Each structure stands twice: as C-alpha cells, then as structure tokens.
Amino acid sequence: MARFIKKKKKEIGLSPDELIFRGQKKADQVLLRIIDFDSENLTEEDVKTVKEISEFQYKNTVTWLNVDGLHNTSIMHEITSSFNLDSLAMAEVLNTEARPRIIEYDNCTLITAKMLRVDETTGKTLVENLSLILTKTVLFSFQEQKGDVFEPVRERIRKQKKRIRNGGTDYLTFALLDIVVDNYLYVISVLGEKIETLEENLLLNPNQNIINEINNYKRELNFLRKSIKPAKEMIFSLAKTDSDFITDSTYVHFKELEDNISQANDATDNYREILSDQLNIYHTTISSKLNDIMKFLTVFSVIFIPLTFIAGIYGTNFEYIPELTYKYSYFIMWIAMIIVAISMLLFFKKKKWF
Structure with missing residues (x-):
C-alpha cells in the first residue's frame, strides 16, 4: 500500500463540501468524549449521541469534544448542524489524506496535522490524521482511532493546573499541538539512535545488510519528512494568523511550537545527511x-x-x-x-x- 499519496478514483469530481469519509477505517465505532471545565468546575464523560453535548456550546466554559473514529458520516452531519460548523471544515476533517494546514472560516478555525508513533512490533512509523476545529467556547478534536496520546493534557485538566484551567480553547489547542510536536521529536530520536548505531557497525563490519538498513532508514526518514515539513508550515502560519479565536497571550506559546517543530525538521535533515555520508563511507x-x-x-x-x-x-x-x-x-x-x-x-x- 502506498505510504506517500493515496487517491481513490471514485473521489474525483466530488463537491468539496460533501461529507464523505476519505480514508481508511481504523476504528470499529465512533467514540465521543467530552471534557467541560472552567477554573472551578470539571465535567468529564463519554457520551452516546451528539444531542447530549449540543447544550455545552451555550455555557460560559471551555468544552473539549474528542471524536475517535471518522467513518460514521451521520454523526459528522449531526456535529456540523448542531454546532453550526462550516460543512467545508467538516469535509476537510473527513479527508484523512489531506496535507497539514490551517484554514479560517467565518465561525471556526480548522487545524490539521499528522500524529506519528512507532509500531513496537515492526519498528515502522505509523501516521494518524488529527483535525482540530477551534471555536470560541468549544474545541473539537478528531482522531482516526482511540488512543491515549492526549492523556497528559487530560491529567493537567483534572489536577487543576492553573494555566490550562484558566485558559481558553486556544490554549487547549496549543497543549494538544505541543503533544503532537513532542511525539515528532520522540519518533525522530528513536530512529536517530538506530542510525547512529548503524554507523558503528558500518566501520566494523560493512556488508550488504548494512546497505539494506540504510535504504530502509532513508525511506522512514522520507516518510517522516512528508508529515513534519507541512506541519512546520502550518505552525508558522498559525503563529502569524490573525484569528478571533486566539488571544494575544496564546500567540507566545505558538511561538514556542515554532522552535520545537524547527528542531524536529532540522533533525530529519541532519539524519538524512548522516545516512548519505554512511552510504559514501560504505562505498x-x-x-x-x-x-x-x-x-x-x-x-x-x-x-x-x-x-x-x-x-x-x-x-x-x-x-x-x-x-x-x-x-x-x-x-x-x-x-x-x-x-x-x-x-x-x-x-x-x-x-x-x-
């Protein structure tokens, strides 16, 4: 299966705002989890229907709705209509192969990125699409499958950390993106350790297996760059955008993300050069x-x-x-x-x- 670009013939010519799931089904059912909080109160629960959560948009609190699983388009229609979201934004959410970017609409801002993780059994890098829809009081996060990558953010909310409990949906957006970028750095460091170990073996015992490993690592790095480079562009655009849903105090934190994503991007470039040098050393x-x-x-x-x-x-x-x-x-x-x-x-x- 192609890892760099996927396009189905039946999707050609569809309307850009048509709510059709464009991707691979990775969850058996769609799970809805909601966290509603302010500086004093916290409500956290799993819900069955969209109707149960539509009332949260009228409260003077921060509401985080996390959706695991994107294949059920009827639920996506309900979310779009209940929260009066732009159908173009939801259509982008359902397109899991889209490039990471930021798009501003009249009543919301869409942010998409790729989440990376290492498969412990195969050692390959796996990718999952993440979409965030930012409004004044509600933040929607859409994941392809259930995961615990954002559990540290939930723990900070439960433990009443002042900055996140007093912040709005914009600061919560930063906290989620910060987790995503930190995972970039972790995945790169795991691959980097293998590449650096390979250099030691290369000097001691150069053989055909070394060439195969170098080529495998180059493919993995190219796969990482496919997600990280567009994410860098998205974060730099996010730090410069003039959005009604982002306060001036939160822009400072988005600037921090610029440094981290630049570090991740530079690391992939450095390891790419190291692999090229290793190939030259082998020859x-x-x-x-x-x-x-x-x-x-x-x-x-x-x-x-x-x-x-x-x-x-x-x-x-x-x-x-x-x-x-x-x-x-x-x-x-x-x-x-x-x-x-x-x-x-x-x-x-x-x-x-x-």
Missing part, C-alpha cells in the same frame, strides 16, 4: 578493501613472474644444458628463487606498497 570502505585485495594479488603475481622465468629456463627442452649434469643444480635453483622472492618483498615493504 569507500568497500573500495579500500578491494584495493587491498588487488594490491596483494599484484604483489603475489609480481613475485612469481621471475620465479616462473627461472623455472621456465630450468625446464627448457634442450639436450645440451650445462647445469643438467651438476648434481646440485636443483637446489641452486631453489635458493635463487627464494632469494629473489625475499628481495622483492623487502623492496616492496621499503617502498610501503603493502
């Missing part, structure tokens, strides 16, 4: 070994050329050869051959040819 090492082998074979051949000459003269098929009647001729030939071989080896060593 250089193999060429050096081949040169050593050729040098040895050359020295070996050069030594045996005069020995072959001497043996050729000794075996010349003529009837009258003076040395044939001398009983020590055979031993004299061997002594001469040994002296020639040793002399040539000493000469090569003096010239530092081996």
